[in-house]
Amino acid sequence: MNDAVNLADFELRAESLLPKGVWDFIAGGSGDETTLAANRAALDAVALLPRVLAGSGGADTGSQLLKCEASLPVAAAPMAYQRLVHPDGELALAAAARDIGIPYVASVLSSATIEEITEVGAVTWFQLYWLRDRSQVDAMVARAEAAGCQVLMVTVDVPVLGRRLRDVRNAFRLPAEVVAANLVSGGFSTAHSNPLRGESAIAAHTQEIFASALGWADLEWLRERTTLPLVVKGILDPRDAVRAVETGADAVVVSNHGGRQLDGAAASAAALPAIVDAVGSRCEVLLDSGIRSGTDVLRALALGASGVLLGRPLLWGLAVDGAHGAHQVLSLLLSELRDALTLAGCANPAAARTLAVL
Ligand code: FNR
Numbered sequence: 001m002n003d004a005v006n007l008a009d010f011e012l013r014a015e016s017l018l019p020k021g022v023w024d025f026i027a028g029g030s031g032d033e034t035t036l037a038a039n040r041a042a043l044d045a046v047a048l049l050p051r052v053l054a055g056s057g058g059a060d061t062g063s064q065l066l067k068c069e070a071s072l073p074v075a076a077a078p079m080a081y082q083r084l085v086h087p088d089g090e091l092a093l094a095a096a097a098r099d100i101g102i103p104y105v106a107s108v109l110s111s112a113t114i115e116e117i118t119e120v121g122a123v124t125w126f127q128l129y130w131l132r133d134r135s136q137v138d139a140m141v142a143r144a145e146a147a148g149c150q151v152l153m154v155t156v157d158v159p160v161l162g163r164r165l166r167d168v169r170n171a172f173r174l175p176a177e178v179v180a181a182n183l184v185s186g187g188f189s190t191a192h193s194n195p196l197r198g199e200s201a202i203a204a205h206t207q208e209i210f211a212s213a214l215g216w217a218d219l220e221w222l223r224e225r226t227t228l229p230l231v232v233k234g235i236l237d238p239r240d241a242v243r244a245v246e247t248g249a250d251a252v253v254v255s256n257h258g259g260r261q262l263d264g265a266a267a268s269a270a271a272l273p274a275i276v277d278a279v280g281s282r283c284e285v286l287l288d289s290g291i292r293s294g295t296d297v298l299r300a301l302a303l304g305a306s307g308v309l310l311g312r313p314l315l316w317g318l319a320v321d322g323a324h325g326a327h328q329v330l331s332l333l334l335s336e337l338r339d340a341l342t343l344a345g346c347a348n349p350a351a352a353r354t355l356a357v358l
Contacts, residue, residue, distance in 0.1 A: 001358075006190065010313060010316035010320055017319055028164050040260070048357055054345035059341035071100055075308075077309035078127035079107055080111075096323050096326035104120070104124050107127050108180075109182075110181055111181055124147075126138060131209060131211065137222070141180070149228070154219070154232055160288065168203075229285070232253070250284065252286070259289065272304065294335070296353055302355040317330075
């Protein structure tokens with residue numbers, strides 16, 4: 001897509017290309033989509049105070065996230081079932097992440113196996129939802145470790161799936177060719193029960209395979225189980241961030257799941273500063289939910305984040321032109337961030353963390 005000048009251009013094109021049910025599954029939030037909208041509003045409300053006469057004349061976007069080199073302080077957010085938007089799915093997004101030089105976070109609910117994804121050669125992190133049976137969690141962690149994943153991310157904001165009304169109205173189901181490949185190949189139950197009336201098939205499936213009563217003791221068990229750096233994704237309250245660090249987390253992701261879980265939850269950019277205050281000196285603090293431009297990445301850094309996860313815009317790029325489209329999205333974001341850093345008088349992302357905001 002050669003005429004795209006920002007990430008929103010990919011959004012428009014992707015919406016025009018994808019079937020309505022798939023588009024709504026990606027774009028939608030839960031409930032009245034209050035939190036989905038709040039994510040954008042909170043980022044837009046962050047007014048940056050650029051520094052002048054800083055003498056740098058240009059900026060280097062290079063960073064480290066969880067000791068992994070990254071060409072910009074961004075990782076590809078874990079997103080399930082990427083073959084919904086393009087036949088190359090996860091393999092294409094991982095290739096785009098590899099080529100631009102950022103970590104790719106593979107969802108346990110990927111439509112390619114973790115072994116196929118790591119084969120692509122990106123720096124790969126593995127994202128886990130807690131499966132019903134601890135032996136299944138154990139087996140998935142072992143597979144991720146053996147496949148060469150460098151970080152383990154556990155998502156803690158899905159005790160049940162949020163009420164995603166678009167999916168309910170569309171009676172959204174996965175097409176037969178898109179499956180939870182890790183679960184199928186691991187021999188775990190992937191039975192797609194018939195959803196109840198007024199329920200999406202994804203919500204019914206989640207209910208069947210995930211453990212809903214996850215507690216801190218489970219996180220302690222996981223911390224003991226693996227030597228990989230551990231990231232806890234889906235935190236908004238500083239008290240939970242402190243508890244995660246005390247349990248041995250190496251990073252937290254301040255996230256409301258892109259407005260897809262508790263509707264009415266705080267915007268993640270609004271929740272970020274208190275979490276940085278509480279744990280920022282003890283662990284890395286990442287942010288996601290609503291990042292749509294290099295300016296947004298700069299805003300997150302200025303609020304104290306170490307980096308961000310990029311979600312839906314990568315699926316827009318993937319839908320538009322596979323690996324090439326996703327790579328274009330990341331290239332645009334990198335150029336935007338470089339410009340924004342330069343205009344703010346910051347030589348690099350670390351300098352951006354000293355910016356003041358109103
Ligand atoms: C997600 N997200 C998600 N998170 C997770 O931990 N595991 C997963 O499997 C998924 N799957 C998923 C699918 C789709 C289609 C979307 C849009 C999102 C949430 C994701 O990691 C991230 O938190 C949000 O996407 C960030 O918000 P933005 O940037 O998309 O607004």
